[in-house]
Amino acid sequence: MSDDRSTDESAVQPDGGHASRPLAEPTSKQSTLRRFFTRDDLPPYGALRRWLLTTNHKDVGVLYVVTALLFLVFGGVLALLMRIELLTPVGDFLSADGYNQTVSTHGLIMVFWFLSPFAFGFANYIVPLQIGAKDLAFPRLNALSYWLYLFSGILLGLSFFQGGSFSGGWTMYAPLSVPNYMPQIGSTTTILALTLFVISVTVSSVNFLTTMHRMRAPGLTLRRMPLFTWSILLTVWMMLFAFAALLAALLILSSDRILGTTYFTAEGTPGSLLWTHLFWFFGHPEVYIVFFPALGAMAEMFQTFTGRRLVGRKWFIVSMLLVALQSFLVWMHHMFLTSINLQIKTLFMITTIGISLPFDLMVFSLIYTMVKGRLRFTTPFLFAFGSLFVFIIGGITGVFLGAVVLDYQLRGTYWVVAHFHYVMVSGVMALVGALYYWYPKLTGRMYNRRLGKLSFWLFFAGFNLLYFPMFIAWETPRRVFDYPAELTGFHQLATVGGFLLGFAFLLVIWNCYRSLWDGETVSSNPWAHATTAEWAIPSPPPLENFPGMPSYESGSLDFLDRETASTDGGTVTKPTPSSHDGHDSHASPWPLGISIGSFVLFLGLSGVATGGIYVPITIVGGGLLAVTLLGFGLESFSVTEPAVAERWPFAGIENGKLGVWIFLASDIVLFGAFVGSYVFLRAGYGWEAWKIVPHNPIPGLINTYILLTSSFCVVLALVAAQKGRRWGVVAGLTTTLLLGIAFLINKGIEWIELFHHNIWLSTDVQASTFFLTTGLHGLHVVLGLVIVLYMIPRALNGAYLDDERPVEYFGLYWHFVDIVWLFLFPLFYIL
Amino acid sequence: MANTKLYTVIYVVLFVFATAQVAIEGMSLGFELAVGLIIGLSVVKAVLVAGYYQHLFTEPRSVTYVVLSGLLTALALTFAASYSIT
Numbered sequence: 001m002s003d004d005r006s007t008d009e010s011a012v013q014p015d016g017g018h019a020s021r022p023l024a025e026p027t028s029k030q031s032t033l034r035r036f037f038t039r040d041d042l043p044p045y046g047a048l049r050r051w052l053l054t055t056n057h058k059d060v061g062v063l064y065v066v067t068a069l070l071f072l073v074f075g076g077v078l079a080l081l082m083r084i085e086l087l088t089p090v091g092d093f094l095s096a097d098g099y100n101q102t103v104s105t106h107g108l109i110m111v112f113w114f115l116s117p118f119a120f121g122f123a124n125y126i127v128p129l130q131i132g133a134k135d136l137a138f139p140r141l142n143a144l145s146y147w148l149y150l151f152s153g154i155l156l157g158l159s160f161f162q163g164g165s166f167s168g169g170w171t172m173y174a175p176l177s178v179p180n181y182m183p184q185i186g187s188t189t190t191i192l193a194l195t196l197f198v199i200s201v202t203v204s205s206v207n208f209l210t211t212m213h214r215m216r217a218p219g220l221t222l223r224r225m226p227l228f229t230w231s232i233l234l235t236v237w238m239m240l241f242a243f244a245a246l247l248a249a250l251l252i253l254s255s256d257r258i259l260g261t262t263y264f265t266a267e268g269t270p271g272s273l274l275w276t277h278l279f280w281f282f283g284h285p286e287v288y289i290v291f292f293p294a295l296g297a298m299a300e301m302f303q304t305f306t307g308r309r310l311v312g313r314k315w316f317i318v319s320m321l322l323v324a325l326q327s328f329l330v331w332m333h334h335m336f337l338t339s340i341n342l343q344i345k346t347l348f349m350i351t352t353i354g355i356s357l358p359f360d361l362m363v364f365s366l367i368y369t370m371v372k373g374r375l376r377f378t379t380p381f382l383f384a385f386g387s388l389f390v391f392i393i394g395g396i397t398g399v400f401l402g403a404v405v406l407d408y409q410l411r412g413t414y415w416v417v418a419h420f421h422y423v424m425v426s427g428v429m430a431l432v433g434a435l436y437y438w439y440p441k442l443t444g445r446m447y448n449r450r451l452g453k454l455s456f457w458l459f460f461a462g463f464n465l466l467y468f469p470m471f472i473a474w475e476t477p478r479r480v481f482d483y484p485a486e487l488t489g490f491h492q493l494a495t496v497g498g499f500l501l502g503f504a505f506l507l508v509i510w511n512c513y514r515s516l517w518d519g520e521t522v523s524s525n526p527w528a529h530a531t532t533a534e535w536a537i538p539s540p541p542p543l544e545n546f547p548g549m550p551s552y553e554s555g556s557l558d559f560l561d562r563e564t565a566s567t568d569g570g571t572v573t574k575p576t577p578s579s580h581d582g583h584d585s586h587a588s589p590w591p592l593g594i595s596i597g598s599f600v601l602f603l604g605l606s607g608v609a610t611g612g613i614y615v616p617i618t619i620v621g622g623g624l625l626a627v628t629l630l631g632f633g634l635e636s637f638s639v640t641e642p643a644v645a646e647r648w649p650f651a652g653i654e655n656g657k658l659g660v661w662i663f664l665a666s667d668i669v670l671f672g673a674f675v676g677s678y679v680f681l682r683a684g685y686g687w688e689a690w691k692i693v694p695h696n697p698i699p700g701l702i703n704t705y706i707l708l709t710s711s712f713c714v715v716l717a718l719v720a721a722q723k724g725r726r727w728g729v730v731a732g733l734t735t736t737l738l739l740g741i742a743f744l745i746n747k748g749i750e751w752i753e754l755f756h757h758n759i760w761l762s763t764d765v766q767a768s769t770f771f772l773t774t775g776l777h778g779l780h781v782v783l784g785l786v787i788v789l790y791m792i793p794r795a796l797n798g799a800y801l802d803d804e805r806p807v808e809y810f811g812l813y814w815h816f817v818d819i820v821w822l823f824l825f826p827l828f829y830i831l
Numbered sequence: 832m833a834n835t836k837l838y839t840v841i842y843v844v845l846f847v848f849a850t851a852q853v854a855i856e857g858m859s860l861g862f863e864l865a866v867g868l869i870i871g872l873s874v875v876k877a878v879l880v881a882g883y884y885q886h887l888f889t890e891p892r893s894v895t896y897v898v899l900s901g902l903l904t905a906l907a908l909t910f911a912a913s914y915s916i917t
Contacts, residue, residue, distance in 0.1 A: 241904045270916055277912040328904060332915060340915035649893035661894050665901035672905020676912060683913040688862065697853050704849045712842040715884050719835055815884045819877045825849075826869045830856045 042543065042586045053587040055139035056543060060146050061125030062442065065435070067150055068118035069509060074157070075109035076502050078102045083466075083498040086491045091481045099481045100167035105156070107170025108190070111290065112197055113153045115424065118431055119293035120204065122438060123232045127208070129534035129541060130226045132217025132550030132557075133642070137210040137655045140588050140637055141203050147595030148200035155193035155602055159186035162606065166190035169479055171283070174264035174275035178256050188257045189606040195250045196602055198243050202666055205240040208232065210659045216646035217533075219552030223317075226532045227303070227310065230317055231296025234324040235289050241328070242285035244666045248673030249278035255772050258609050259761050263677065263772075266765035270684040273338055274677055280331040281673075287423065288327045292320065294427035295362065297434035298384045300532065302366055304437070305381035306373025307529040312365045319358035319365075326355040336407040345404050352402035359395060363388070378527075379452030383433025386460045387426045394422030397471065412478050418470035425463060432459065432508055439512060440526045444539045445519030451511040459504035465497025533557055543586065549644070584639050590632035597625030633790055660809045664816050671820050674776060678769045678827065685765070692829065693759065693770035699750045700829035703743050704821060710739035711818040714811040717795075721804035729795045729807065733788050736814070740785045747778055770828050777824055780817045787813070841883050848872045 043050040051063065081102050085093040094102060124142065128135060136142045159165040163184035168176040172191070175181065212233050216225070225233070253275070255261045264271040303310050310316055332340060332348040366388055375381070397419040400406045410416060439447050470476070473490035476483040483491070525535035536557055537546060548559035604618030641655055650658050682690045694700060713735040720728025751771070761771045787810055794800070800807050852869045860868070882888040887895050 241901065244901075245904075245908065273916065274912075277908070277915070281908050281912075328907060332911070335915075341917065344911070344915045650891060652891040653894060658894070661897055665897045668898065668901035669904050672902070673908060676905060676909030679909050680912045680916070684916050697856065701849060701853050705846065708842065708845045708849065711880060711884055712838065715838045716835070719838070812885050815880050818884075819880050822849075822873050822876045822880070823870075826852055826873055830852060830869055831866055 050587075052592055053589055055135075055143040055588055055591070056586045057124050057128050057135045057139065057142060058442075058541065060142050061121045061123075063146050064117050064121030064124055064149070065442075066121075067146075067153070068114050068121060071109055071113040071153055072118070072505065073509075075106050075114055076505060078106035078109070080498055080502055082106065083495040085481050086483075087495050089483050089485045089488050089491075094481070096481070097164060097167055100169075100479075101160070101165045103479050104166050104169050105160075105190070108156070108166070108194065109153075111170060111286070111424070112194065113149075113156065115290045115428065115431075116201075116293075117149055118428075119235075119290070119297075122228075122297065122431070122434055123208065123235075123293060125442060126438060126534055127212065127229050127232050128215075129537070129545060130229045130532050131212060131215065131220060132533055132546065132552075133211060133215040134544045134546070134640075135584065135586075136207050137215060137639075137641075138207050138659065139584070139586070139639060140591055140632070141207050143588065143591035144594060145200045145204035145207065147592050148196055148203070148598060151595045151599035152193045152196035152200060155196060155599055156190055158603065159189035159193065159606075162186035162189055171279060172253070172275070173279075174253070174256075174272045177253060177275075178265050180265070185607045185610065188254070189603070191250055191254055191257065192602045192606050195247065195254060196598060198247045198250065199598075201239055201243045202247070202663070205236045205243070205666065206659050206662045208236040209240065209662050210655050212236070213650045214645065214647050214655050214658060215642055217550040217552055217557075218644050218646055219554070220646050222648065223314075224552060227299035227313070227316070228293070228296035228532075231292045231299070231320060234320050235292040238285045238289050238292075238324050238327060240662065240666050241669050242282045242289065244669035245278055245673045246282035248670050248677070249275065249282070251776070252278075252674075252677065252772065254605075255761075255768075258605065259772075260609075261761045261768035261772050262765050263681070263768055266681075266768070268685055269681045269765050270339075271681070271765070273335075273340070273684075274680055276335050276338060277331070277680065278673060278677065280334040281328070283334065284331045285324075285327040288323055290424060291427045292324075294387065294430035294434070295320070297437070298366065298387055298430045300530075301380050301384040301430075301433055301437050302369050302373075304527050304530045305376045305378055305384075306369050307376070308369065308373040310365060311368040311372055312361070316362055316365045319361045322358040323355060326351065326358075330355055333402050333407070336404050337411050349402060349404050353399070356395065356399055356402070363392060363395075378436075379447070379449060379456060380433040380437035382453065382456040383429050383436065383459070386456065386463075387430035387433065390422050390429065390463065391426035394419055394426055397422065410474070413474050414470045414476040414478060415474040417478055418467050418474070421467045421470075425467070429459065429463070435508070435512065437527075438534075439515070440522040441534055441539050441541075443516055443519070444521060445515055446522050446526060447511050447515045447519055451507060455504050455507040455511060458500060458507060462497050462500030462502075462504050466494050466501050467497070469493045469497075544584070549642075585637045588632075588635060588637055590628055590635055593628035594625065594632060597621055597623075597628045601625050630790070654805070656805060656809060657812070660812050664812065667816065671776070674773045675823065675827065678773060681765055681769060691766055692831075693754065693766050694750065694829050695753075695757075697825075697829040699746055700825050703746050704825050706739050706743045706746065707818045707821050710736045710743070711815050713739065714807075714814050718804060718807045718811055721800045721807045724801050726795070726798050726801060729800055730792065733792050733795055733807075737785060737788045737792065740781055740788065743781055744778060744785075747774070774824060774828060777817065777820055780820070784810075784814050784817055837883065841879050845876050845879060848876050 042054060042056070051059065054060065054063075081094060082099070085091065085099055085102075087093075091099065124136075156165070164186045166172070166177075166182070166187045168182055168187075177187070177191075212229065222230075252261070252263050256264055262271070264275055299310055299316065329351045330348060332344060333352045336345055370385075377385075397415070401410055401416065401419065436447055436452055439445075469490035473483075473487040473494075476487055476491070522539055524538050526539075527535070533550060534541070546559055548561055551558050551560050598621070600617060601621030601624070604614050604616075604621045607614035608618050653661075713732045715732075717729050717732025717736070720726075720732055754767075759767050761768055791800075791806065791810065795807075852872050855865055855868050855872075858865070881898070887898065
């Protein structure tokens, strides 16, 4: 089924024009490793090689689920260590710093490395099936997302062995997070691990958005889309923008720790407040990013096990949409105890009350669906129902925190801990239900029903025994291991609940594991009332999912012969040059390679400021990353865009270009957060009292001229490609390369002169913002030049004459870099 | 799409506007007026590059909305955060 380079030479790269070459037959000795990583037919499930090379969305989905469960065990063990410590009101089990590390990494692992990836395991597996796609739009990027996620988690684990992991709480508040207070290298590693995770998330967001907007089966309009897929669509839009703000925060924090900038510690500016703004601008949407997939899965399970369509389905979707939008307008309710002004606190109290209203509607919709339907208390439904129950408690107790005066009292106490877990772990409960719900589809076998129900009751009892006493013992200070002795009983109850909940999780995992062999085999649809597309195909589904082209044009799901598919409601596009016999590639070694390179590079960066072994590690990582990226670029990998699909509202633009635009939208938020940080710090410092760092605007003006000219050259290269002029393309790209180098040299001269005047990144906050923001822009220029360097030899071979899209895509990026400079220049050189 | 003359005119305009921004800084205008003019020119330049060089004017309008969503997100963070400390 899969692409085979050695036999199929018609395969071409998506970036155009690079015909694959047959591989030289490896000789016996050198070949073992090489053969292992060489693509051919996708190996069977039992082979390790399959799991290292696969790009198929279902395999990647399984990898996500299994890895997330491993991180659940990691985070769970840390939680139990905390609960053992809290059996008594004094610290007698863990050291003070050990407890801080345990609390911090438990939060980080559960929020980042367990909950969202667990949900995205299902999203990977189920969303393409529900929308009628063969795979995601960019399968290699999907595998890359997974491997970056895994290695970011390994990096986090390693941080414990570098003098201690991060110990400042999962919110990483500044200035506690800077080296003065947290000097160990492991803290920097944790921050870099999270940065790597965010890169994985961004790649994934671009991929899912392109897929869901461009690859839906004919007739599957957005309105008809299944609720789980709807929830993922909105989740991914939130992820795209929210994680970009977090990336900015993490890059700045990394810079403060590694390069010595002073964003979060400078005197005279509200540096610590800047962190809270950046973090919570991400952090509140993150609550819904984590919860929405669970909500979508709940909606699916409620429909299936009540045997009826969700009551008010349209309003349920509208409510989710409203919450997704409003989630970016409530972040300051996490900052009521800071020095922000009362007017903005009042405004954000109102927006916070506002966001609870669509949730009310969704809860009523789920309840009324139960009232109108006939309940079937299967294991998945028990978990979904339990989730709704505890979510209501979590939601109501959260409203207290949205009120300014109550928040003054409750913030920093176990009320927040209890509320937070009632919301977050209700999401986990729904996702465990989803695991049981889709388990037959993933494995072709049914779980053990009796163990399933037992696991629910233990889970439900353990959950409430763990978290409900925290509401009663709310006066316990958060993140601190000693507390008033009269609250000891409640904490001991909570510890018992914690162990019960941990046992329930193990039972779930055991049930899933054993049922792989012992479970009864199931048909394509073991649930009588499940109606979404994944239940219309075998369990587990075949490699390319569907027996024909899925279509909803008749009002229900049909599989059409590909030749006779009509175009009503869909958009017909010519098959892309990469299609060959309708079969796509499903394996690549490069996503794993790039992730290993990134892992080594980030590990090196964590201690590079201290020198020693970390310097060569950084160099090796950088080299490995460069080689694997080149391999990725040169690889022949075939992906077919569906000829007919529902593509509103992006019908007139191909997958690749839409992917670039979506990525750029995320980059706008990244740069926006950097510029926003500058504006914020300058506003706090006094706008006119702030001194401009460069002594002279002329070097900046020259660089503006250079970048504008390079943008013009890229446009000319595109025009030449469209007209089939090879040398025009080469000249345009080469001039761009030279101008980019000139830009960097000019910038280098300017920086060296500033260094000679004893102005460094660490001199003051003005210098920090100047060097870091223009440095980030310079890094974008460097990345652009690497791409041009890759494109020029290919242009010499005439690669872009038949297909100029790669030149256009590069241009979109390069012009964006130009536009960013058009704002950095006046902000940092003139005003 | 391939309109070299139009692209050249835009390039010249961008060049002139960049020079004008530095010239404005050298004039003795009030601070607010200078800021308004200089940022205004940057906005015009950005719209020209995005509209013509990145072809946003001829792409489906939905792509522009994606870009504007990112921009709006960044602006919301910048202005609300800055206002919160006034």
